[in-house]
Amino acid sequence: SIVIPTPTFSEYEIAAKALGLEIIFIEPIGIKLNLEKILEVIKNKEISGIILCNPNNPTGEVLDYEKIIEIIEIAEKRGIFVIVDEAYYELSENIKTLAPLTIDFKNLFILRSLTKAFGFPGLRVGYALCHSSLTEKFNQTAISWRIGVLEELAAISALEDLDFLKWSKKEIFNEKEKLFNNIKLIEGFSPIPSNTNFFMINISKSGFSPKNLKWRLLSYAILIRELSSVRGLNEPYIRIAIRKKEENSILIRALKNIIYSMKKLYPNNPICIEKKCHLKVEDCSFCFCYFYPCLDNYTGGKFIEREDGSLVWSCIDCIWVHRKDVANILIKKLSGINAKKIEPEEILKIRKDILKVMPP
Known part of the structure; x- marks a missing residue:
């Protein structure tokens, strides 16, 4: 069995079910991951692994560093693997990576993605960090041809250009503050603070369902993530990512137009x-x-x-x-x-x- 706290990236649930694993879902406190409950479960139940996203997706929450270490320590003693997804680490603030801990902990896997930080979503490139004793086991189970030449060259080039990453991160967070404040001014929209390049919006007072709003924004060639199917979210939320200044302005105008139009009905x-x-x-x-x-x-x-x-x-x-x-x-x-x-x-x-x- 495997422990998955909610709400989180839904692909892990899909993958676990495809492998026939029993899933123990941990209900959140509000929308925050319940790390204390995870500790309770791993101390008292026989499980194989834990999956955590840090920062969490879709909430943008950065998890308590010391609490995660406590989870990893107890998990190691009980033979439990801990997978920490740091896909959005490079685009987050106030976060401390767990990567150095892979030197000492033999039960820890860190997952990273180049898709998010370097902006080439068409090329599916990522990497894992783990203790040297785990790399052989990983290679034995991984598929033979994991990435192609284009992906490999793009990954190498991206990792050699960290100045771009610093610049883009600064630009993103400057625009994030403006977009967040503009969303707050729209009737019925309550943005949720986050530590990364996206944030959720509670639209329970807007009168729109997430699917309906997503559909209407498509008329402006804008695609948002509607979160009605995400386990652990009990209110209607959408998620938006920070774009360029001009694109963020288009989103604000589109939302205002949609609300204005619907009021006339x-x-x-x-x-x-x-x-x-x-x-x-x-x-x-x-x-x-x-x-x-x-x-x-x-x-x-x-x-x-x-x-x-x-x-x-x-x-x-x-x-x-x-x-x-x-x-x-x-x-x-x-x-x-x-x-x-x-x-x-x-x-x-x-x-x-x-x-x-x-x-x-």
């Missing part, structure tokens, strides 16, 4: 009430089509570039929802639905069903 009949998009009075960020953004070129929509260079989904050539036959069935199916909380899958299913019998 009739509470019980979210059908387009302005009909201005086809008169070219304002861009489609103020279109009240219930399927917006459908992201479907079939109906005449497409991404267009604004004057500021940002992208937005345009439905300027789509008249489908304004056809009388389509409008009648839309009103029947959609009347009374909560426009903010209904999940995108449900909305798009309605759209798909209508498209089958009433194509553009």
